[in-house]
Amino acid sequence: xxxxxxxxxxxxxxxxxxxxxxxxxxxxxxxxxxxxxxxxxxxxxxxxxxxxxxxxxxxxxxxxxxxxxxxxxxxxxxxxxxxxxxxxxxxxxxxxxxxxxxxxxxxxxxxxxxxxxxxxxxxxxxxxxxxxxxxxxxxxxxxxxxxxxxxxxxxxxxxxxxxxxxxxxxxxxxxxxxxxxxxxxxxxxxxxxxxxxxxxxxxxxxxxxxxxxxxxxxxxxxxxxxxxxxxxxxxxxxxxxxxxxxxxxxxxxxxxxxxxxxxxxxxxxxxxxxxxxxxxxxxxxxxxxxxxxx
Amino acid sequence: xxxxxxxxxxxxxxxxxxxxxxxxxxxxxxxxxxxxxxxxxxxxxxxxxxxxxxxxxxxxxxxxxxxxxxxxxxxxxxxxxxxxxxxxxxxxxxxxxxxxxxxxxxxxxxxxxxxxxxxxxxxxxxxxxxxxxxxxxxxxxxxxxxxxxxxxxxxxxxxxxxxxxxxxxxxxxxxxxxxxxxxxxxxxxxxxxxxxxxxxxxxxxxxxxxxxxxxxxxxxxxxxxxxxxxxxxxxxx
Numbered sequence: 001x002x003x004x005x006x007x008x009x010x011x012x013x014x015x016x017x018x019x020x021x022x023x024x025x026x027x028x029x030x031x032x033x034x035x036x037x038x039x040x041x042x043x044x045x046x047x048x049x050x051x052x053x054x055x056x057x058x059x060x061x062x063x064x065x066x067x068x069x070x071x072x073x074x075x076x077x078x079x080x081x082x083x084x085x086x087x088x089x090x091x092x093x094x095x096x097x098x099x100x101x102x103x104x105x106x107x108x109x110x111x112x113x114x115x116x117x118x119x120x121x122x123x124x125x126x127x128x129x130x131x132x133x134x135x136x137x138x139x140x141x142x143x144x145x146x147x148x149x150x151x152x153x154x155x156x157x158x159x160x161x162x163x164x165x166x167x168x169x170x171x172x173x174x175x176x177x178x179x180x181x182x183x184x185x186x187x188x189x190x191x192x193x194x195x196x197x198x199x200x201x202x203x204x205x206x207x208x209x210x211x212x213x214x215x216x217x218x219x220x221x222x223x224x225x226x227x228x229x230x231x232x233x234x235x236x237x238x239x240x241x242x243x244x245x246x247x248x249x250x251x252x253x254x255x256x257x258x259x260x261x262x263x264x265x266x267x268x269x270x271x272x273x274x275x276x277x278x279x280x281x282x283x284x285x286x287x288x289x290x291x292x293x294x
Numbered sequence: 295x296x297x298x299x300x301x302x303x304x305x306x307x308x309x310x311x312x313x314x315x316x317x318x319x320x321x322x323x324x325x326x327x328x329x330x331x332x333x334x335x336x337x338x339x340x341x342x343x344x345x346x347x348x349x350x351x352x353x354x355x356x357x358x359x360x361x362x363x364x365x366x367x368x369x370x371x372x373x374x375x376x377x378x379x380x381x382x383x384x385x386x387x388x389x390x391x392x393x394x395x396x397x398x399x400x401x402x403x404x405x406x407x408x409x410x411x412x413x414x415x416x417x418x419x420x421x422x423x424x425x426x427x428x429x430x431x432x433x434x435x436x437x438x439x440x441x442x443x444x445x446x447x448x449x450x451x452x453x454x455x456x457x458x459x460x461x462x463x464x465x466x467x468x469x470x471x472x473x474x475x476x477x478x479x480x481x482x483x484x485x486x487x488x489x490x491x492x493x494x495x496x497x498x499x500x501x502x503x504x505x506x507x508x509x510x511x512x513x514x515x516x517x518x519x520x521x522x523x524x525x526x527x528x529x530x531x
Contacts, residue, residue, distance in 0.1 A: 165391040173381040178381045181342055181445050183369035183397040236385065 005133045009253045015142050017249020018149035019207050023226035024233065024241045025156055026200030032173030032235050033193040036084055036095035042219025043103040043224065044198050049214045050110060050207020053119050061124045062165060069202030076198020079189050084179045103192040103219070110216040145207050152203055157238045167194060173236045229265045232274045235282025244282060295320045295483050296341070296451055301351040301361075303340045310336045311347065312507040316485075318451065323477050323484045325494050325515070333398075334487045335378055337504070338453045341485075342375045342485075343368045355451070372398060374449030378456050378487075380440045384429030388420055393426050395446030406480045408445045413523055416475075419440050434465035441472065452476065454486040456475035470497065495519050 023045060030038045042114040049069045056064035080114030083102060087094040160166035172179045172189055180186040204222070212218060225248065252266045274282060295317040303311040318324045335420035339345040341353055343365040353361040360368050369375070378468045383391050383454050392413060406412065413419035417438045423431060430440060437457055444452065454473065472498050477481045486492045495501070495515040503511035503524065511524055518524065 164393045164396060167383075167386055167393040170386060171391075172396045174385065175381055176343060178364075178377070178383075179394065180365040181344060181369055181375045181377070182443070184367050184394075185363075185366050255296055285351050 005259070006254070007136050008054070008138060010081065011138050011142070011146075011257060013250035013253030014246060015146045015211070015249070017246040018146050018153065018242075019211070019247055020059065020222065020225045020229050021245025022149050022200055023222050024229035024245055025153070025198035025238060026204070026234050027223075027226050028195050028230040028233075028241055029169065029173075029200075030197040031230065033169060033176065034088060034095070034190045035092060036087065036099070036169045037050075037092055037267055038084070038194075038197065039096055039100040039223070040079060040103040040106070041099075041197065041201055042221075042223030043106050044072050044076055044201035044219070044223055045205045045208065046107075046216065046219035046246025047075060047203035049209035049212075049218060050114055050205075051202070052209045053121055053214050054114075054286050056121060065206055066159070068206050069199050072198040072202025072205065073195050073199040076201070077191070078160065079198075080194040084194060085191070088187075089163065096253070107216045107219075114216075116133045116216070118215040121210040122215055123210065131188055135243075145210065149204075149207050151170060151244050153238075156200070157242070160238050168235060225267050228271045231281055232271055233279075237281070237283035240281055241284030268273060296323075296353045296485065297352075297487050298337075298341070299352040299354070300349070300414065301337075301340055301347045301353060302349040303336050303345050303347045305336075305345070308324075310345075310507050311340060312339075313351070314504075314507070314509055316502055316512075316523045318342070318483050318485050320483055321477065321481060322487065322499045323473065323502045325498035326434055326449065326485065326487045326504065327470060327490045327501060327503040327518075331506045333512070334504055335455055336507075337444060338375065338455050338485070338487065341368070341453060342373065344375075345427050347424050354442040369449075370446065372450040373445035373531060374407060374447055376444050376452065376454045378459065380436050382428040382431070382439050388431070388439055389424040390445050392420075392446050397441035406446055406448070412447060415440045416445075416472075430476070435466070436459050437461060437469060438472075441469075449482065451483045451485065454484060454488050456489070459489065467493075473497065479516075490525065492519070 023041070027038060027041045030036055030041070048068050051068035054065045055067050079102060083098050084095060084140050086099055123141045129140045131138045131140055131143055144238050160170060168179060168184055170191065172186070178185055179189065208218070208222065229244045229248050230241060232242030232248065233242070248270055251270060252263050255263045255266050278284065298314050298316040301311055301314040302309065303462055314337060315332070316326070316337070326337065340347045342504060343360070343363055345363055347353070347467050351361065352359050355371055355373060358371070383394060384464050385396070389410070392410065413451055419435060420438060423435060428436065428439060436530070441457065457473070458469045461469065470493060473484060473486060477484055495518060500513065501515050501518050503508050503518070512516065
């Protein structure tokens with residue numbers, strides 16, 4: 001087997017896994033604290049990519065890196081205040097349907113504003129070039145994007161495991177009623193976590209924009225892997241989500257060598273296998289929608 | 295300090311509390327007895343706003359009607375709730391469980407300002423276990439953690455829902471002693487639900503008995519101790 005090809009696929013898998021993890025963590029936080037299956041999470045990712053594309057073309061790369069996720073966070077605040085807030089505490093199906101409907105409507109808006117054509121982001125000058133290790137050559141930009149995703153993940157991990165607010169968020173994923181009885185403003189907590197999820201989706205969009213072609217349906221392509229990784233890693237576990245993302249990303253990428261026609265089903269097979277043996281996921285703390293099954 | 299006037303609560307169509315009147319004075323331990331399913335836990339949940347009462351009743355805490363407020367606002371007025379099933383956060387360490395009890399907005403009038411040091415003084419075992427996950431604690435340790443977590447919010451009134459339930463007799467005795475200490479040493483007012491026992495009557499200043507969602511007895515512990523008929527009929531003693 002070609003070692004260079006294997007290494008390239010392994011690196012691709014790591015990059016893919018890290019981006020999927022960023023998406024999955026935002027999705028997982030919103031699902032845990034708000035008990036809402038946010039089907040618009042992929043759409044927020046798409047907006048991150050489009051905002052990044054437009055802003056970087058009209059201003060600078062660095063302004064776009066900062067402004068795009070902030071704009072997506074503001075958009076997610078609007079989504080939470082106007083729509084999602086109304087379905088907290090109700091049948092989770094309402095949340096799923098309302099965000100699904102919003103996502104479909106907003107995809108049309110994307111097509112109206114940016115058109116149907118796909119766009120791509122050019123590599124900035126500082127990131128051009130290759131990493132060369134003997135026969136192995138890999139894009140420097142991809143490595144920088146992977147490091148950016150890893151930094152985001154480590155920051156979220158630190159925030160959730162070291163700060164008091166992180167403890168409240170984690171506790172809220174486990175028992176939101178108790179959090180309220182302890183004196184914490186649950187509606188505000190849910191809003192903040194939803195916005196945090198939006199910010200993470202926007203950041204993932206910034207990282208994904210240079211890797212994939214920017215088109216209105218790109219969010220759908222990452223939503224399912226994100227959802228699957230959140231379940232494989234275990235809701236409530238940031239560490240589990242990162243490990244789950246890397247496992248799925250690397251396995252899917254390397255599977256090209258063995259079963260090239262069936263790589264798309266790899267995440268689903270992994271999900272079934274993991275949940276069969278560990279219903280809470282690899283490092284799961286709560287089952288889906290917070291129901292505790294010790 | 296706390297007074298319930300004609301409080302009515304429902305679970306869907308079923309009325310659980312019927313015109314409940316109850317009060318707790320400052321520095322008092324008040325016990326609420328009754329068989330299972332008569333509405334004791336719902337009374338505490340109604341005070342906390344977790345099962346919001348309906349109708350024209352009032353729940354007055356420190357001269358303010360708190361009925362209709364969301365639970366977090368009620369907690370921030372100075373009421374601490376220790377639920378029946380403990381509800382610690384099993385995947386957080388002891389110390390981070392305590393963090394969740396801290397409130398940023400509550401301007402407390404409580405006599406003691408609780409912090410890690412004070413909590414660990416009262417519960418030395420929790421200091422030893424501070425880095426252990428909540429799920430790895432024994433039942434008694436979890437109960438201590440639940441009470442400690444609530445104390446971190448500097449409550450003036452503590453609502454305790456069967457704190458010794460499911461604990462070994464020796465540990466249950468420790469919990470009861472702790473309740474007494476919280477009153478005597480730290481000046482807390484306490485409304486406690488417990489299974490009827492002579493030991494509880496010893497430390498409660500006053501007690502209420504509930505049946506079918508109504509208060510059917512209100513008086514000092516001594517009166518209830520003497521009323522064998524009431525104990526037999528309503529408490530199954």
